């Protein structure tokens with residue numbers, strides 16, 4: 001097993017990921033294909049560990065953003081079908097075909113360019129439709145018809161899916177969502193073979209509109225136990241279990257005198273004689289300087305970060321002397337107290353998606369399964 005020699009780690013609870021996938025499966029009509037979205041190293045949780053957990057809990061497909069991410073999963077022994085959601089360079093389709101990776105065909109021009117690279121065997125493609133996201137995809141029936149004919153006539157491609165992506169499925173107001181849904185239905189009129197995978201739902205749409213998912217869903221953020229938005233958090237159809245937590249330990253504890261300064265810029269001044277602890281996590285780990293002044297948990301009590309966050313360390317104000325090695329929780333719970341990913345996101349004025357993604361891979365990931373450590377992933381060693 002991989003080791004780590006640092007007092008900072010992220011814990012990934014694989015049981016929680018398994019539960020979230022199983023709960024979604026029960027919530028959706030029978031035989032709905034679950035595509036587990038593991039792009040960006042599984043939203044910072046770890047691609048292969050999450051992929052295996054999802055596949056053994058009811059998912060049968062995986063999705064990533066880029067071809068490199070799909071190849072990384074193949075290299076780690078994952079044999080399940082993988083869909084690349086983003087754009088793949090036309091010249092790379094042969095690599096995709098060799099590793100049986102499904103690509104997104106998002107325009108007729110892409111198909112024409114990719115075709116010129118004659119893959120050894122046909123590449124599976126899902127055609128992407130732009131129904132209002134404005135990112136990738138075919139926008140009208142005419143181009144879709146031509147694309148389908150092009151794929152059918154070409155020895156380079158095999159059509160096995162068609163999909164679109166919603167821009168506002170996580171918002172209370174469903175007007176724009178309905179508009180996109182209608183547009184998807186309209187475009188689907190030109191698709192004769194309805195046995196291929198047809199999908200539109202991300203986490204938000206899968207949770208809210210289980211009857212509108214066609215035959216597959218792309219399950220991302222909520223597989224990790226996070227709500228797609230605060231609006232949806234209030235109306236979840238089943239409880240989600242957060243998988244990510246972040247911890248460190250006190251590596252130095254000292255008493256400073258009233259008036260003593262802490263950290264770069266000497267911006268913090270002790271108001272009285274104070275106990276100050278040093279924690280070995282900093283902005284190079286993704287605990288960015290904007291989090292200066294926020295709180296962490298020590299012995300079940302919230303305490304503030306004082307002074308500027310450094311690249312590798314930060315200081316906290318303690319209510320009393322604590323011993324070396326005392327656990328410090330930055331995300332997650334300790335005793336009665338807890339700091340949710342959503343709280344950190346709010347503090348940073350961003351969405352929860354960004355929080356586990358921004359914890360850098362210098363922080364080792366510890367995988368928990370049935371309450372014990374199943375694996376350690378330390379990208380440095």
Ligand SMILES: *Cc1c(COP(=O)(O)O)cnc(C)c1O
Nearest residue numbers: 037085165202203218219220221
């Ligand atoms: C990231 C992504 C998803 C997953 O969305 P969640 O909101 O995380 O469930 C689904 N589809 C596409 C095209 C994506 O890029």
